[in-house]
Amino acid sequence: MTGDGREAERTARAALTRVIEPGDEHGGRWLREFGAVELWRRLRSAAAGPEALSGASRQRIGGYRLRAATADPDRDLTAAEGAGGRFICPGDEEWPSQLDDLGDAGPLGLWVRGPSHLRIWALRSVAVVGARACTAYGAHMAASLSSGLAERGWVVVSGAAFGIDGAAHRGALAAGGATIAVLACGVDTVYPRGHTELIGRIAEQGLLVSELPPGDHPTRSRFILRNRVIAALTRGTVVVEAEYRSGSLATARHALKLGRFTMGVPGPVTSGLSAGVHELLRGEGVLVTDAAEVVELVGGIGDLAPVRSGPLLARDLLDPVAARVLEALPGRGAAEGRDIAREAGTTADEALARLYELHSLGFVERRSAGWQLVSGATQTADARRGGA
């Protein structure tokens, strides 16, 4: 595809995120049949009759046309950019291709806000989800699990909701770790309001991700459909506390269906908030009690990315800031993030984002003392590239 073609595709997909609701398989099928540009043209044009779209009832098409008439992708793309965001699509270098496992129900594109590289972060990510009205025990477990995951170089993904989600994000941030919030509203929109500061911190130090365009608000069905993105994006999902028939269990079921690892943290049988988790653990879910057990499970089997030995990229294919951060690591032993940032001439947040990318790519390891080079990693990658 030409550069212009890619831009037209991006604009059309951005427009379609305002027209087609998350998880709408009809919309997804039409997108696959016609391509984004042609589908967008047909929905905007009075000329092309709805009969051209297979499976389209007059009423359904009418709803899409109404939304398409007011959609303004250029305005949305500008708004996102203004909020420090971007819109990424399938085929982009940053696109996490594991989302394609969702088929026609997959996202049309993702609105992203934050300094890090979504695809690379998602390679080593685990979802930690659970009840909004959690207990102190649940909040403690979510936070300590997420801190432990962050300390092991894993990215914690959750939904920025009250309760378990918030504790998970905070646990990762408290350990100086990486976290992604998948929202059921625009990435420039704060929901819940009580998490304004937390969501702001995630936008600065982590990533906000949404299928919905700037300014869009959450609805009940958007919350539920958001869960499939969390499940698909990550290597596995840990449910910390959940009642029967809860949204967190829906995420777990998505994860199972997608072949991701599905885990649960047990609790007192006398707590209704553990009942859903225990139900999961009586089925295919795996009982976990700490971050080491989670990593043992999700880290044991090949990456979602193609399996390779050594780093995933040759060193000189890294982006300039990542390359500078890699240069800033000492030849021996570990250094702390802030020292690496100073040496590389970046902010601490920027350095952290790149360090997690470099970790996912196999260049660096996280140690309790900080970050250090994986021995032989850069040589191996360069040698392999040289030999190819």
Add this chain to the structure above:
Amino acid sequence: MTGDGREAERTARAALTRVIEPGDEHGGRWLREFGAVELWRRLRSAAAGPEALSGASRQRIGGYRLRAATADPDRDLTAAEGAGGRFICPGDEEWPSQLDDLGDAGPLGLWVRGPSHLRIWALRSVAVVGARACTAYGAHMAASLSSGLAERGWVVVSGAAFGIDGAAHRGALAAGGATIAVLACGVDTVYPRGHTELIGRIAEQGLLVSELPPGDHPTRSRFILRNRVIAALTRGTVVVEAEYRSGSLATARHALKLGRFTMGVPGPVTSGLSAGVHELLRGEGVLVTDAAEVVELVGGIGDLAPVRSGPLLARDLLDPVAARVLEALPGRGAAEGRDIAREAGTTADEALARLYELHSLGFVERRSAGWQLVSGATQTADARRGGA
């Protein structure tokens, strides 16, 4: 075997329980090679050299001879009878043949005290075991699980220890249910002293069982070896609270090795007393949260006894008291235990013991309102017998 032969066998086995420690595979092998009477004769006789016993070191045999010299089976059998007990051996009608799964490490015989029929009770029994120093949560779970099992007509087996064991026995008794304590001391010996009243109640309403002769005291290794009898006797074992490397986990491991169902009740990850259970549940143990889930698991697959349709015995093969209790049940609907006892002219404890036997044999069912006849059970059994 003739009547005299059986009595000589019983006397020899009773004697050997004072000579050979529980779980001693050397002793078990010799017993298999020589038979109880001949082994007892050799250990008592100075004439038969130890070289006749394969694998016998001079020192080992010396120890057995010392014990044999002072053993007095007639005195032990009389003492047991005086305490309302009996001694049962393989081949006896009351012998639970699933204990043969223990091979050469199996019990030589069992000292039993209580009004019920061990083999029949054990057909529908589940072990509920766990930590001595349990939490209030653990005690609550053990008691409610055991009450629920008793209400469903299942016999609760445990070790009469403080903590989970005691809560399990009490839960079964509180529900008017059946319970068996497997002791690591003589059935006329109370250990722990703080459970004097509980053990007394079990002797009256349930069963006390031990490999050890009257008057013998528990030792550390006897506690541990007692666990294999609990595991082998029952359809499955539920561990309620257990630390890493605890005796309760040893019971669970025995149960797994013997192909019995092995279950665990989850608890807070923050409790060290749930750590052992969670370890079990991360392996082959099944997570259970109530009695219904336990029964669903252990009741789903065929009895340890041969599978038959309808009752296991023809009605006129029942012992006279059981037959009277069966007669005392109303033709329609349920009756309470004490009314059945009055009608049958027995004590309430006696009636309860027989009702559980009749339940295991398929004649009666337990309902919340009391006990009722299984519809068509007696006719079927009589008809089948008549047709044979």
